Amino acid sequence: MWRTVGHDTAVSLLQRSLRGDRLSHAYLFVGPPHVGKRTLALELAQAVNCLDSERPCGQCSQCLRIAKNQHPDVQIVALIPQEEGVRERMRTEIAIDQVREIQRVASLKPFEGKNRVFIFDGAERLSEEAANCLLKTLEEPPDHVLLILLTSREESLLPTLKSRCQRIEFRPLSVERVAKELEARYSVDHARAQELARQSEGCLGWALAALSDPSVLEERLKRLEGIASVVQGSLEERFAYAAELATLHTRDREAVQEELRLMAGLYRDILLIIQGAEDFTTIGGFSTLSPTIRTLLDVETSSQGITSSIKAIQRTSSYLDQNANPRLALEDLMLTLL
Numbered sequence: 001m002w003r004t005v006g007h008d009t010a011v012s013l014l015q016r017s018l019r020g021d022r023l024s025h026a027y028l029f030v031g032p033p034h035v036g037k038r039t040l041a042l043e044l045a046q047a048v049n050c051l052d053s054e055r056p057c058g059q060c061s062q063c064l065r066i067a068k069n070q071h072p073d074v075q076i077v078a079l080i081p082q083e084e085g086v087r088e089r090m091r092t093e094i095a096i097d098q099v100r101e102i103q104r105v106a107s108l109k110p111f112e113g114k115n116r117v118f119i120f121d122g123a124e125r126l127s128e129e130a131a132n133c134l135l136k137t138l139e140e141p142p143d144h145v146l147l148i149l150l151t152s153r154e155e156s157l158l159p160t161l162k163s164r165c166q167r168i169e170f171r172p173l174s175v176e177r178v179a180k181e182l183e184a185r186y187s188v189d190h191a192r193a194q195e196l197a198r199q200s201e202g203c204l205g206w207a208l209a210a211l212s213d214p215s216v217l218e219e220r221l222k223r224l225e226g227i228a229s230v231v232q233g234s235l236e237e238r239f240a241y242a243a244e245l246a247t248l249h250t251r252d253r254e255a256v257q258e259e260l261r262l263m264a265g266l267y268r269d270i271l272l273i274i275q276g277a278e279d280f281t282t283i284g285g286f287s288t289l290s291p292t293i294r295t296l297l298d299v300e301t302s303s304q305g306i307t308s309s310i311k312a313i314q315r316t317s318s319y320l321d322q323n324a325n326p327r328l329a330l331e332d333l334m335l336t337l338l
């Protein structure tokens with residue numbers, strides 16, 4: 001029984017392939033963060049190792065070990081901290097040595113289960129040489145190996161890498177669906193479920209994270225307020241912010257893209273409020289807005305201006321993907337924004 005919420009097309013495709021023994025050796029799951037890619041990837045890992053006839057059963061020793069992240073043949077590949085040294089720094093890329101190690105392990109027979117599964121969580125963070133190295137495995141995948149690449153930013157992946165995977169897209173769930181799940185499975189009261197669902201932008205995983213850790217909501221609001229205050233600030237402040245993001249970009253490209261996504265979302269919410277569609281915003285209605293964000297709304301009153309700001313943000317995001325000079329691209333954005 002598949003427990004993934006929503007994504008019915010993806011689930012039934014995998015189900016059919018599994019029954020017909022036509023699973024691909026490599027999948028690319030594309031969709032926004034926390035939308036459910038990792039959950040379904042783990043369920044697929046269970047399905048190809050499950051001992052029951054109705055796969056994945058969720059109950060057998062294989063399924064249970066995978067759910068607890070204790071299965072020797074199922075590995076999640078993500079960023080790892082650099083070797084312990086004086087400075088605890090996170091790596092910003094999935095490095096070639098990680099991929100080489102996977103290739104070594106992949107060539108071995110499964111240790112305990114029927115298939116070895118490697119889940120690349122954040123495949124956009126594969127360094128170029130790591131991605132090229134992984135290509136070899138994708139071209140000639142060993143038997144009993146399933147690779148699942150997860151990404152929220154498909155455009156950052158090498159085209160050759162993408163072309164060797166079967167692509168499955170994950171779209172955000174509806175606000176109603178997220179709210180319903182929160183109420184039914186997690187006993188969240190109606191009003192709070194609605195509120196979290198709205199802010200989650202259709203990503204159940206985000207709503208669950210926010211449910212178990214209130215700092216997720218606080219952090220999001222703080223960042224939105226920071227953005228609102230910068231765009232209302234002087235040119236000097238805007239440029240200082242651009243410089244800050246450009247520096248961040250050298251260490252963590254994805255963090256900058258995330259900031260731009262948040263920024264575009266803020267403008268979109270303002271547009272919705274102006275157009276009287278408060279119910280569809282992630283930041284809530286006008287009456288509940290924090291003062292900094294509300295002032296932004298006082299300034300931004302032309303729908304056309306806001307739309308061109310959103311377009312400018314999206315353009316900057318794709319320039320950064322194409323390796324434009326981050327400082328120049330971000331400064332240009334700061335000049336263009338309303």
Ligand SMILES: [Zn+2]
Nearest residue numbers: 050057060063
């Ligand atoms: Zn099972």
